[in-house]
Amino acid sequence: MIELNPRIPDGAIEDKWEKHLEHIKLVGPNNRRKYDIIVVGTGLAGASAASSLASQGYNVNCFCYQDTPRRAHSIAAQGGINAAKNYRDDGDTVYRLFYDTQKGGDFRSREANVYRLAQLSRNIIDQAVAQGVPFAREYGGMLANRSFGGVLVSRTFYCRGQTGQQLLLGAYQSMQRCVYDGTLTMHSRTELQDIVVIDGRARGIIVRDLVTGEIRSHTADAVVLATGGYVNVYFHSTNAINSNATAIWRAHRRGAGFGNPCMVQIHPTCIPNSGNFQCKLTLMSESLRNDGRVWVPRKKGDDRDPRDIPEEDRYYYLEERYPSFGNLVPRDVASRNAKIVCDDGFSVLGDAGRAVYLDFRDALEREGRQVISERYGNLFAMYNDITADDPYQTPFRIYPAPHYSMGGLWVDYNLMTNIPGLYAIGEANFSDHGANRLGASSMMQCLADGYFILPQTIGDYLHDIFQDKIPEDHPAFAEHRAHVQERIDHLMGIQGTRSPMSLHEELGQVMWEHCGMARTGEGLKKAISHIESLKETFRKDLLIPGTAAGPNQALERAGRVADFLELADLMCHDALHRDESCGCHFREEHQTDDGEVVRNDEKFGNVSIWEWKGEDQPHELTEEPLEFKALPLMTRSYK
Amino acid sequence: MKYTLHIWRQESPSAKGDFVSYIVDDISPDSSFLEMMDLLNEQLIAKGEDPVTFDSDCREGICGSCSMVIDGRAHGPGHGCTTCEVRMRSFRDGDHIYIEPFRSAAFPLIKDLMVDRSAFDRIIESGGYVTVHSGPKPEPNSLPIPHAVAEHAMDAAECIGCGACVAACPNGAAMLFTSAKISHLGLLPQGEPEHDTRVVGMVHQMEQEGFGACTNHAECQDACPKGISISFISRMNRAFAKATLREPDQRRGTMSNQ
Numbered sequence: 001m002i003e004l005n006p007r008i009p010d011g012a013i014e015d016k017w018e019k020h021l022e023h024i025k026l027v028g029p030n031n032r033r034k035y036d037i038i039v040v041g042t043g044l045a046g047a048s049a050a051s052s053l054a055s056q057g058y059n060v061n062c063f064c065y066q067d068t069p070r071r072a073h074s075i076a077a078q079g080g081i082n083a084a085k086n087y088r089d090d091g092d093t094v095y096r097l098f099y100d101t102q103k104g105g106d107f108r109s110r111e112a113n114v115y116r117l118a119q120l121s122r123n124i125i126d127q128a129v130a131q132g133v134p135f136a137r138e139y140g141g142m143l144a145n146r147s148f149g150g151v152l153v154s155r156t157f158y159c160r161g162q163t164g165q166q167l168l169l170g171a172y173q174s175m176q177r178c179v180y181d182g183t184l185t186m187h188s189r190t191e192l193q194d195i196v197v198i199d200g201r202a203r204g205i206i207v208r209d210l211v212t213g214e215i216r217s218h219t220a221d222a223v224v225l226a227t228g229g230y231v232n233v234y235f236h237s238t239n240a241i242n243s244n245a246t247a248i249w250r251a252h253r254r255g256a257g258f259g260n261p262c263m264v265q266i267h268p269t270c271i272p273n274s275g276n277f278q279c280k281l282t283l284m285s286e287s288l289r290n291d292g293r294v295w296v297p298r299k300k301g302d303d304r305d306p307r308d309i310p311e312e313d314r315y316y317y318l319e320e321r322y323p324s325f326g327n328l329v330p331r332d333v334a335s336r337n338a339k340i341v342c343d344d345g346f347s348v349l350g351d352a353g354r355a356v357y358l359d360f361r362d363a364l365e366r367e368g369r370q371v372i373s374e375r376y377g378n379l380f381a382m383y384n385d386i387t388a389d390d391p392y393q394t395p396f397r398i399y400p401a402p403h404y405s406m407g408g409l410w411v412d413y414n415l416m417t418n419i420p421g422l423y424a425i426g427e428a429n430f431s432d433h434g435a436n437r438l439g440a441s442s443m444m445q446c447l448a449d450g451y452f453i454l455p456q457t458i459g460d461y462l463h464d465i466f467q468d469k470i471p472e473d474h475p476a477f478a479e480h481r482a483h484v485q486e487r488i489d490h491l492m493g494i495q496g497t498r499s500p501m502s503l504h505e506e507l508g509q510v511m512w513e514h515c516g517m518a519r520t521g522e523g524l525k526k527a528i529s530h531i532e533s534l535k536e537t538f539r540k541d542l543l544i545p546g547t548a549a550g551p552n553q554a555l556e557r558a559g560r561v562a563d564f565l566e567l568a569d570l571m572c573h574d575a576l577h578r579d580e581s582c583g584c585h586f587r588e589e590h591q592t593d594d595g596e597v598v599r600n601d602e603k604f605g606n607v608s609i610w611e612w613k614g615e616d617q618p619h620e621l622t623e624e625p626l627e628f629k630a631l632p633l634m635t636r637s638y639k
Numbered sequence: 640m641k642y643t644l645h646i647w648r649q650e651s652p653s654a655k656g657d658f659v660s661y662i663v664d665d666i667s668p669d670s671s672f673l674e675m676m677d678l679l680n681e682q683l684i685a686k687g688e689d690p691v692t693f694d695s696d697c698r699e700g701i702c703g704s705c706s707m708v709i710d711g712r713a714h715g716p717g718h719g720c721t722t723c724e725v726r727m728r729s730f731r732d733g734d735h736i737y738i739e740p741f742r743s744a745a746f747p748l749i750k751d752l753m754v755d756r757s758a759f760d761r762i763i764e765s766g767g768y769v770t771v772h773s774g775p776k777p778e779p780n781s782l783p784i785p786h787a788v789a790e791h792a793m794d795a796a797e798c799i800g801c802g803a804c805v806a807a808c809p810n811g812a813a814m815l816f817t818s819a820k821i822s823h824l825g826l827l828p829q830g831e832p833e834h835d836t837r838v839v840g841m842v843h844q845m846e847q848e849g850f851g852a853c854t855n856h857a858e859c860q861d862a863c864p865k866g867i868s869i870s871f872i873s874r875m876n877r878a879f880a881k882a883t884l885r886e887p888d889q890r891r892g893t894m895s896n897q
């Protein structure tokens with residue numbers, strides 16, 4: 001069993017973070033340069049952490065697989081970032097943001113963390129503005145807001161449809177300043193392959209240089225993983241095609257507990273699979289649900305042009321079923337309902353595929369084309385480019401797609417995993433979103449972790465290990481390098497017939513079918529045995545041409561798929577174990593008559609944390625019980 | 640649909656490169672250009688041949704990774720789109736398509752269609768930021784920014800750093816990239832305090848990296864997937880002139896086109 005101490009401070013929920021800071025140990029400014037910190041990942045979480053730590057004077061080494069830190073997957077976030085600023089005077093408070101996030105997550109997150117996130121949300125906007133992030137402004141010069149699913153207030157800040165890009169560039173620019181100052185060294189086109197744990201503490205990493213193929217090691221006093229989410233396990237997802245689970249999975253294999261692996265979010269508004277070969281799915285920002293109305297024809301097989309379908313023949317299923325939230329219900333609810341109407345035979349693509357309409361007709365009539373195009377112009381254009389349909393004329397066709405992983409490495413209140421010295425931040429950790437994440441709250445979490453939490457909590461660990469350096473030539477590093485080299489040689493040596501991508505695609509299909517929007521015990525068992533045979537195929541029949549002594553993208557993909565195969569297996573086991581429905585985790589066995597989730601708080605009011613026990617050994621489960629004091633348990637209702 | 644591809648293959652920076660021809664068949668007009676490339680690579684892998692190396696990640700036009708010159712145009716036939724956003728419906732069945740890397744002295748080739756654009760990072764490093772620590776900051780609404788100013792800054796900030804401007808420029812200049820960042824920060828009050836050192840530092844670095852000079856061809860604006868306007872270049876030129884006047888000790892950079 002893993003020893004888990006969440007280290008949640010005592011006291012009232014409003015005071016925990018302040019109190020914690022008062023008691024935390026710190027490293028003095030003169031000593032910081034003596035500490036080496038590794039940050040893997042340069043998305044919002046990694047870039048904000050790396051720049052904050054380096055600005056404080058720590059010696060930071062930072063890694064990403066792209067050619068520059070600015071291209072991390074966070075760049076693609078579109079819609080916006082939440083903050084409880086209450087600029088609209090519409091009743092927003094820190095508590096309400098906490099409430100929405102905790103309820104939106106269907107009570108499967110750690111209350112103290114969520115509250116802290118809501119508190120820090122306000123500082124993030126201030127920080128970003130100071131960096132020169134050009135948030136949208138109203139005509140009077142004040143910051144503008146929009147609203148997102150699952151809430152009743154307008155608290156989302158945005159930069160057109162490129163909020164992630166602008167926030168990431170802000171953090172990236174700060175990183176580049178640290179590079180100039182000499183406190184940060186950037187290692188681009190470098191992929192983490194293993195974590196080095198010596199005497200129970202994280203002491204460094206092994207990486208592969210993606211240009212030369214060289215395997216290198218780096219020592220450090222602390223290692224921070226900010227490597228993003230793992231929904232590419234589904235092959236088709238909204239994530240960047242190289243997003244991967246390798247870093248967190250390698251850490252998991254070295255002893256880091258994996259929290260709630262089955263909790264993944266399927267985003268309701270994506271461009272549906274076209275049926276042809278596709279490498280990824282494209283997200284249409286959820287902000288579209290502010291003005292667009294979701295519907296399907298009331299009659300099955302109604303293949304009239306949607307514009308000719310009169311009002312009485314349109315089934316606005318979200319508005320009818322959830323009158324108070326309507327089109328703005330949380331993502332899990334919106335996705336599940338799209339699935340239900342398509343399962344029932346109402347897909348607007350008929351037999352050719354699955355999709356529902358998202359219609360701007362009424363908004364265009366009400367607001368005019370000018371206003372709508374200012375708000376969503378780039379999204380309309382993107383849709384038009386991809387599908388050749390014009391959403392100003394006919395409704396969008398949308399369908400859910402895998403988007404975000406709420407699960408990830410288990411961390412304590414300081415964001416440290418159960419391996420001392422190893423931290424996980426951003427989407428890579430399991431933290432704040434429970435069983436479902438609300439829109440515009442991932443960026444908020446990434447930046448809270450990176451700008452405001454980790455830079456303050458890391459001293460608590462570092463303080464104790466002052467002057468306790470591990471030499472570069474410690475035998476553990478050579479052993480780990482050899483291990484990584486062997487693994488690569490092995491993959492290169494199989495020389496079978498299947499490309500890494502074809503295996504990945506097959507894995508994705510299994511996961512989508514059985515561990516996607518709806519799950520059953522029976523389906524999950526099927527998936528587990530299919531994954532087992534797929535692993536076997538991978539071991540015996542993988543084919544990677546070329547050599548490992550230079551750029552080899554097939555090899556990179558193969559390494560990632562190997563980790564996805566193992567992770568997929570754990571996800572299915574976790575989903576099978578969690579014999580309840582909650583948020584995105586919908587076990588068909590547990591639903592109300594009208595298809596809403598039925599939680600089992602008594603048995604599953606906790607986080608499942610899984611421990612790696614060795615090759616082909618079953619994982620071992622530890623549970624972290626959750627408290628529901630600041631917000632008592634309730635049944636989520638968006639009706 | 641069927642296409643004949645002529646792709647630049649080059650094993651390493653020092654190896655000799657050349658076009659190699661491949662035929663791809665059964666491509667859907669709805670496929671993206673890079674999905675077509677993925678399918679080609681699947682074909683090559685099945686034959687045990689080395690697949691074509693190219694950069695891409697987001698596949699939706701925002702990360703700036705993808706970088707191909709298609710039929711002589713940076714990012715190919717579309718207007719205002721990246722390589723990954725090009726759809727095969729922009730080509731006719733049976734077309735011959737020429738695919739090359741972004742070429743520039745300042746973007747050394749790594750392999751096939753993959754180049755090294757780290758010069759851009761070094762330009763940003765030379766001043767493309769506002770110096771702030773993480774921590775409490777003033778309330779942002781205490782400093783109103785007119786809507787039009789924020790929008791103008793955003794027009795410049797949209798740059799994705801792909802390098803198409805450089806690849807398209809007959810001189811291999813990086814003026815559009817550099818001026819976009821200088822303008823983004825220069826238009827906002829937060830960028831004001833470091834404005835002059837930023838302009839001088841970034842322009843100087845741009846020259847150090849071996850990018851060419853601007854001779855007003857405007858090819859960069861045309862190739863830019865985000866439609867960044869060359870008016871930012873004139874803005875930068877003015878800013879540079881002023882900055883060097885005001886800070887003679889910083890007069891390290893010379894702008895070749897002045």
Ligand SMILES: Cc1cc2nc3c(=O)[nH]c(=O)nc-3n(C[C@H](O)[C@H](O)[C@H](O)COP(=O)(O)OP(=O)(O)OC[C@H]3O[C@@H](n4cnc5c(N)ncnc54)[C@H](O)[C@@H]3O)c2cc1C
Pocket residue numbers: 040041042043044045046063064065066069072073074075076077078079080081163164190191192193226227228229238239240243244246247283403404425426427428439440441442443444446
């Ligand atoms: C299309 C889209 C739209 C979104 N819109 C929003 C939105 O509007 N609001 C919101 O709040 N959230 C949104 N999200 C979610 C949000 O963007 C992500 O959850 C968040 O950006 C994750 O950031 P991160 O820093 O944790 O990781 P990422 O941004 O994924 O960065 C991961 C980093 O780790 C590096 N890395 C990964 N593996 C390795 C390895 N093995 N070795 C070395 N480096 C590695 C990568 O190079 C990269 O730098 C959106 C997501 C998508 C896909």
Ligand code: FES
Pocket residue numbers: 694695696697698699700701702703704705721722723724
């Ligand atoms: S792959 Fe990201 S812009 Fe083309």
